[in-house]
Amino acid sequence: MKCYCLNKFLTPLKKQEIDTPTPSGEEVLLKIKASGICHSDIHFWEGYYDIGEDKKLELKDRGIKLPMILGHEIVGTIVLKGSDVIDLEIGDNCIVYPWIGCGNCESCNISQENYCVNPRYLGIQRSGGFAEYVLVPSYKYLIDIKNNNPVTTAQYACSGLTTYSAIKKIDQSIYTKKPIVIFGAGGLGLTAISILKALNSFGVLVVEKDESKRKAALKAGALDVFDLFDENLESKLLEYNNGNKYKAVIDLIGNNLTSRISFNVLDKFSTLVIVGMFGGLSSWPIALIPMKAIKIIGSYVGNLNEFYELMDLVIKNKITPTPVQAYHFDRINEAMDDLRTGNVIGRAVLVHDS
Ligand SMILES: [Zn+2]
Ligand SMILES: [Zn+2]
Structure with a gap:
């Protein structure tokens, strides 16, 4: 599959061809339709957070390893699923909850896996949405978006x-x-x-x-x-x-x-x-x-229960989506630049060929 990979901080994402993963057990493979680009992607691309007094929190010291496929606002179509996947079918369009924890730590045990000490966040620790396909560790992290537009819906996984x-x-x-x-x-x-x-x-x-x-x-x-x-x-x-x-x-x-x-x-x-x-x-x-x-x-992103509550409002059309500036998948570096320089009104979203 095609992906855009961050091989070195502060350098353009590079188009590469890598093996498409095969799901097993509870895993699901999605063909990506839309991937939002978030300000955090810019921080990850830069490789650090500014923590004041000219100090930086380096991401390489926080378990973030390159090369990495960024992107954590993902909507895609289920194309393959493991044998233990229930409730969802091939062809369903789903949004992905990307803030996946280890399942064992104190935060995970109180359903706050977005504060996990050993996270498996998609697009940060595991391959994310700047690719043709994404492997989601469990169907529990997917919500069917029904008739909603993938391009305007992707934003709810992080921004929303x-x-x-x-x-x-x-x-x-x-x-x-x-x-x-x-x-x-x-x-x-x-x-x-x-x-x-x-x-x-x-x-x-x-x-x-x-x-x-x-x-x-x-x-x-x-x-x-x-x-x-x-x-x-x-x-x-x-x-x-x-x-x-x-x-x-x-x-x-x-x-x-x-x-x-x-x-x-x-x-x-x-x-x-x-x-x-x-x-x-x-x-x-x-x-x-x-x-x-x-x-x-x-407050850092949100937990899975909050995601279900939010997506319930989205699917019932209670929320007007924030305007989207769409870019074709291959214009990813231009989109990252626009976001970094403050030239995006609303959300920047990468759109894939259907
Ligand atoms: Zn984000
Ligand atoms: Zn955990």
Whole structure:
């Protein structure tokens, strides 16, 4: 089969021909129809995360071995299945839950395999979606997408699931009754707006530096949008809320600036959910955290149960998919470049010949 392989960090993905895997037991082989490209793919391509003070978290020290086939937002058609596969048939179009754990660690034992200590994530530790086919370790990680469009559905495996899990970390009584603030209107931000609508939220205020992305957020249904680089941003946010601070903020960017502003607009008994990993350090006035009983929580992708809940909403057409910028599979390096340089509105998705 054809694949695009990362052989060396910071170099273009290389087209290669490798053996197509054969499934056995609970395994399933999908012919890929659509593969989303995620910001994490850019981090993996670069080979590190910025953790502040010029320090880097090197992926090679975290068990990530090259060569690797990236890509973790996958929709494909079942072409072969092992003898223990039930419920699914050849020809079904399925979305893949890629955050597969070891099955034995503390996180896996409490159904939080997305925090596994020895993960088998597709597109990170195991071959992912930048290929013609993908081998999924068990049918349990597949959901039939019925009549949904594979190209607009792939985003739910990471972007959609990540935002859904972040939203679920906020009390329902907050987001259904009061506006919440979201930093970032890339693919995740737009998806968050749409999911919050499906969950009957009061509404979302979006902070974003890029004007075209702010427009996209308004079009997706944000109550209002604000420029991240506006020097009066904090006062404008409070002005919108009649001078009040906010009970919940989701930071989808996660850098020095957004973490500082997020904190400054938090009210008593509020929740800050940090999702973005653009890096750096934050300097919060520590005394205010206990004084205001602020809850700061991180969120990384989502668990399998959350994926089932989210896909139930998707299949019932409760969520408007985030706009997609589609690229033919062979334009993968161009798509990665566009995403890295901020030139994608919505989600970048690779589309395969049918
Ligand atoms: Zn991702
Ligand atoms: Zn585990």
